[in-house]
Amino acid sequence: MKKEVYINSIGSVSVQKTFNNSEFLNEIVDYEGISVKAVDPNYKEYIPPAAARRMAKGIKMSAVSSQNAMKEAGLENVDAIIVGTGLGCLGDSEKFVRDLLDNDEQYLTPTKFIQSSHNTVAGSIALDMGCKGYNFTYVHSNISFESSLWDAKLQLANNEAENILVGAVDEVVDHHVITHQFIEHIKKEPVSMRDVLNSGTKGIVFGEGSHFFVLSNKRQQSTYSKLLDMGIYNTLSNDEVSETIRHFVEKNGVSIKDLDGVILGNNGDLEHDTIYHELGTSLFLEIPQLVYKHLSGEYDTASGFAFWMANKIFKTGKVPEILRWNNVQIDRPKRLLLYNQYRGKNHSLVLLEKC
Amino acid sequence: MNQGVAITGMGMISAIGNNVAENYASLISGKTGISKIRHIRTVHENETMVAEVPMTNGDLETVLGLGPDTLSRTPLLGIIAVKEALDQAGIKDILAYRTGLISGTTVGGMDKAEQYFYDYYESDAHWNHINGLHAGDSTQKIAEAIGLSKSFVTTISTACSSAANAIMLGARMIKSGELDRVIVGGSDSLSKFTINGFKTLMILSDTYNTPFDENRKGLNLGEAAAFLILESDEIVSKQNKKVLAYVKGYGNANDAFHQTASSEHGDGAVLAMEKALKVAGIPPSQVDYINAHGTATPNNDLSEGRAILRVFKDKIPEFSSTKPFTGHTLAVAAGVEAIYSVLSIQNNVIYPNLNFKTPMSEFNLVPETQLKNKEINTVLSNSFGFGGNCSTLIFTKEG
Structure with a gap:
């Protein structure tokens, strides 16, 4: 078990x-x-x-x-x-x-x-x-x-x-x-x-x-969230990304529209943000999209900032305006997906649920 | 519960051989790989001896069909070793199963970073190496060379225990069903950075290293790549694969004593060995041979010796350090020695601890000094590193 x-x-x-x-x-x-x-x-x-x-x-x-x-x-x-x-x-x-x-x-x-x-x-x-x-x-x-x-x-x-x-x-x-x-x-x-x-x-x-x-593995008073699942892929071709994410989410018994938001790793690099932009206008079109690297800067472990941020959102129930990337309403989110990649490599998915 | 994880392939390149067979031949004929430094120009060339892989970068690039100055030495060595391991395991379609790659390294692309540190400002001739400083980049280069995509690929750097931890993680991933097969080990090339770093710590020997000897003077740095293929029982039985040996136990602990030195009584080492025995589900008495970390620094050999005494008490199995053959290959040490452990099991042989003369005054521990034939079913291999990292692996003939 x-x-x-x-x-x-x-x-x-x-x-x-x-x-x-x-x-x-x-x-x-x-x-x-x-x-x-x-x-x-x-x-x-x-x-x-x-x-x-x-x-x-x-x-x-x-x-x-x-x-x-x-x-x-x-x-x-x-x-x-x-x-x-x-x-x-x-x-x-x-x-x-x-x-x-x-x-x-x-x-x-x-x-x-x-x-x-x-x-x-x-x-x-x-x-x-x-x-x-x-x-x-x-x-x-x-x-x-x-x-x-x-x-x-x-x-x-x-x-x-x-x-x-x-x-x-x-x-x-x-x-x-x-x-x-x-x-x-x-x-x-x-x-x-x-x-x-x-x-x-x-x-x-x-x-x-x-x-x-x-x-x-013990829940306590201070608990923020539950780590439901993770995915790590050293490479994904651009046309594999969307299907890989959908499959990952669905294997956890939820669909994309059940997500209360996705935290994306946009870093302002013209050449490589296209992956996020494409997802933003297709797979994630109808769910709230959040970004953070304008606040944290980009570095190898910047996704730690996203993990911190997701947990703060769960605890406070608030999403500061500066994190919002699209206009889809986000209210007291319970389930967030984190997706990150750098220069098209090392894609990661983290699925968190509020406790 | 105590099921071992099958090893189905091995590949390596070190100062004593460009593949597993050459390494074994050197081990049983007592041929050391330690010499004066040849490939790296350093002001310390007369004060230290090292264990270099004889092939130059150019030689390696020719073998791999790469252009000159394409990659740093770390991935070059790594690709050679991984390809040999995949061949032995008979893996042709790398993506046929959920396959992972977990590599250990300490320097990554430091050899190129130090060489071109100022050149980068002068011209774009070597800019292909700028991103190569990332330890993870060396692993990704290996993944690309074998066509491993869309997969779990990661890098561990816990100093001189890195490859042990890569093997440990790989075994845990197979056991818990997260991967069907995994390539585990490490790659590290020599660099001025490490030579000078160890020099400042004053633990480099100016002659051949002598593990567990009273008059030991320190270590010889080495370079190598060594990888093993671990596969699930399901693949092994489905494909009727030959299993070379099993990863039966593993333990990782921290000495929590000092950033670079080991505690006097080897607390971390004791914990690592005890955990590994527990995971393997065997008593200490079942260990037939210990491949010691045995770097020949005053501190390591005393601490490790005391730890072995604490775990094995009055029944110390035969033990030896193979560092006099290969030098201390840093992140790869545990990968090199994992392969030597498997070869020990396959050939029922214990390797000599070269250069040993005088037992240490602190205890009565004498390593094997001659090649010895003996039925070997279980080998325990230690690796310890900076930051208090202590890791132990146990390999067995039967699962």
Whole structure:
């Protein structure tokens, strides 16, 4: 007998002010640029200042979001920690390579190398918490977070664990931004938050963030939602997307029109948003369509922001106007589908139901 | 409940061979792959020894029919190994069943990223590698090379236990019916990044590594790719497939002690081994051979040795580390050693722990130093990494 999988708590640090769980996009951070950094919480409340000094940004953001998620779930420890990250603490990797090249492989120190290890966030949370349980890090571009969710769901449904801390984290790094501008994966010209999704230009605006959640097979007071099902596909041709989504939804005993909304991964890249635009005028025409990457920026684990947002919508029953992509009325949504892809690859589907 | 997951194919490339058969031949003839560094230009070339795959990128590209400088070394090695594994498993139509690919890597495309770090600003000659830094990109390149589309493809990076965790996840996915078959393992190429990183940690040996020896001086870095094919019982019986061995047990735990070092008494390692034995449903006494992590760093071998003593008490099975053959292949270590474990079971043989002379002062543990023939039904393989990651796999002859 498979167990249900619940989302019992959330924690987030992002380009928006998401670190306070009592708020839900009350004030919107506007920006104009090609990359945008996270709003810093008061790290001192979470990390001893001496330790914080040499800490990579990804570790710092994750200390805050993971502690917030643990606190809200009322837990001191968990059975497993699973983190998704496209590039890990890339800032430290970049600095280590730069130092190595500039100084002819001399005078290097270990901290940046250690923090370059992709699993450094999962490791440091385990260390802080004293968690000796299962510890995994997934690093597969824009399904890094979804791979983590998948693994957690597998363990919870099979009753191999009761509480799992699942997270998603990535950082903005200049070298990465500039080189990806060369190949037009990141926009050449700055664009504003309000315009990015309709920019009509190639590439994305790069963002960063850390999102953590406690998933459990026990429902409790704090529970937000239930994770009904997931799909991960490394590639789908454009004409397979619609049918794959329909099939996924229907195998869960519902039809597209039973969904209260779909959260789409539009990121303002002229070349690759067409997939969402086509779905928006066909498969999803009659249901509410929501978007978020104008608020979060695009990065490998930006879908963690969508997961955070879906759960906030369930809890508050509210859908801020800035998230709406079409004009279909959305009222107290109970069932949301999340669909994401990046540059036509690594498609993911997540089906959530309000608790 | 304790049903094993069938292994039907294996493929690898390492410093001691371009395929599984060559690796085995080197293992039983005591031929090491460790030498002075040849392919990478580094100021540390006289202070360290490594285990490089002899083929250059150009050689690999020729074998694969690719143009020059198409891919980073990580996917090049990976494609070679995956193709061999698919051949052995007799898989022709990759999309015939729900097939997944789970790979472990630590560096991804770092070899190209460090090489062209500043060149990217000068010209567009190497821009094809910019997106290759993503660890996941190397896995996707492997998926493309074998025509795997519309499928579950992911990448794990838990430092030196990555491939163990890829094998573990694959086995769990097959067991729970989420996939019918899955390609699991890892690929990692050598880079200046890792050579210098390990150098700053002061755990590189300037000579041949000597696991579990009192006078061990550290590890030799290596590079490799190693993949196994796991298939469901249904496919195995329907196609009457030859099963090479089974993934019977797996355990993952965190040492929660230090970002890079292992705890003095190997708490994480003990937990990983105990979990794996529990999943396998066997007592420690049933283990015929331990393929140890045995990196030859002062810290690992002490911690792992103590952990083995805690789990196996006064009945320690024969054990050895194969790192003196292959070097420490980082993310792939557990993939390389999974294949060696299966070969041990198939051939009833225990590999020598080369270069061992003096037992460690802290305990009375002596690895096998000669090739030994013995009926092998069960092998336990350890892999530990940065971030406190500890993983154990158990392989058996019977399901």
